[in-house]
Amino acid sequence: MYPVLLKEQIEENYLRACKTYAAYGIDTDKVIGIMKSIPVSIHCWQGDDVAGFEPGKKGLSGGGILATGNYPGKAGNADELRMDLEKAMSLVPGRHRVNLHAFYAETGGKPVERDQLKPEHFKNWIEWAKKNKTGLDFNPTIFSHPLADSGYTLSSRDKSVRSFWIRHVKASREIACQIGRELKNPCINNLWIPDGSKDTPADRLTPRIILKDSLDEIYEKHYGSDFLLDSLESKLFGIGSESYVAGSHEFYLSYALKNGLMICLDSGHFHPTENIADKISSILTFSRELLLHLSRGVRWDSDHVVTLNDQILSIAQEVKHCRAFGRVHFALDYFDASINRITAWVTGTRAALKAILIALLEPTDMLLQAENSGNLGERLALTEEFKTLPFGNVWNKYCIDESVPAGSGWLNTINEYTERILKKRD
Numbered sequence: 001m002y003p004v005l006l007k008e009q010i011e012e013n014y015l016r017a018c019k020t021y022a023a024y025g026i027d028t029d030k031v032i033g034i035m036k037s038i039p040v041s042i043h044c045w046q047g048d049d050v051a052g053f054e055p056g057k058k059g060l061s062g063g064g065i066l067a068t069g070n071y072p073g074k075a076g077n078a079d080e081l082r083m084d085l086e087k088a089m090s091l092v093p094g095r096h097r098v099n100l101h102a103f104y105a106e107t108g109g110k111p112v113e114r115d116q117l118k119p120e121h122f123k124n125w126i127e128w129a130k131k132n133k134t135g136l137d138f139n140p141t142i143f144s145h146p147l148a149d150s151g152y153t154l155s156s157r158d159k160s161v162r163s164f165w166i167r168h169v170k171a172s173r174e175i176a177c178q179i180g181r182e183l184k185n186p187c188i189n190n191l192w193i194p195d196g197s198k199d200t201p202a203d204r205l206t207p208r209i210i211l212k213d214s215l216d217e218i219y220e221k222h223y224g225s226d227f228l229l230d231s232l233e234s235k236l237f238g239i240g241s242e243s244y245v246a247g248s249h250e251f252y253l254s255y256a257l258k259n260g261l262m263i264c265l266d267s268g269h270f271h272p273t274e275n276i277a278d279k280i281s282s283i284l285t286f287s288r289e290l291l292l293h294l295s296r297g298v299r300w301d302s303d304h305v306v307t308l309n310d311q312i313l314s315i316a317q318e319v320k321h322c323r324a325f326g327r328v329h330f331a332l333d334y335f336d337a338s339i340n341r342i343t344a345w346v347t348g349t350r351a352a353l354k355a356i357l358i359a360l361l362e363p364t365d366m367l368l369q370a371e372n373s374g375n376l377g378e379r380l381a382l383t384e385e386f387k388t389l390p391f392g393n394v395w396n397k398y399c400i401d402e403s404v405p406a407g408s409g410w411l412n413t414i415n416e417y418t419e420r421i422l423k424k425r426d
Ligand code: RNT
Pocket: 045, 050, 064, 065, 139, 192, 233, 235, 266, 293, 333
């Protein structure tokens, strides 16, 4: 058994932390209140290694992404996936969202082509979201499909391939809008396509022009922003598309700004030394909203579980510095099949939330004061000092306030669930 922190001790430590933060002008009670209002969209695909539920599914294929590992206990159907998600969400403080992919449709065992998907295929998810009071987000699934095998989908020179995917994304927008309407909470429909080339193409332009035409057709219909928000996710390279990706950052940034759509920045989709934190303020200068896919690349876009590292901290700090918690949507995007999948969900979500908490607790006004008075030595020194402020005591208090285990005690719950449920799965 892992140690469970005592409530009295957490309260005592919290009071001490309160005083320390108060000396820096930070009201910790207020920060905990803000934390409760910031949702993170938890990706359902960590629970089954991005396999989906299509009848006869073969698992993740093509698409420039890869889930490695074969840890036992993965969810094999929607009920198992929802049950696992509920368990994970019960170990995370706050009220969050769940991010779906089109191939998590429930079609009653009947094959339904992706361009024929309808909101009714997601009614169980919608009911479940209502019951659990969580918002839902959505993604068309443009990989793990024979019509994606050529490496080109919406930018394909083959008209029938392209039309199929255009119909699929249109169907996805319809579904996402219906989800948003039923939940009375806008649903983000995020588009990512794998299109690209393993080796240097002779023509980079034609697929991009075709992709632009496809997007024009897809986004022709206006839904308003009450129930549906559309976003576009770029990528620098993928497995099998190392030399060229049609939907690059420059491509989608230009398209999104021209057409009033939202950009999605995935923290693994840039050069390893490039940090998406640096891009946030530029995009917010021109765009009202922004979607972030929080991931952890290890040497490449490897989709490792998010941990509390410098990258995630700088992203959260940047959102704070831009005063943009109301404009930036946080979503998680990683898939590790080599460890307990619920542990992966909880670890990554808690890490992302800790980064947001640390950013909210930062005495930013002091940094600004130093900066504005030209005292950059003080700005540097303060940045270093703030790193050791007692955020952990505020985190623990936030957890118990939300009736979630503080410290490593949540692992006991996972171990119990693993014995009782996961080990019984084949
Ligand atoms: C792929 C993108 C995309 C996917 C999910 C499954 O590189 O990051 O967001 O991970 O759609």
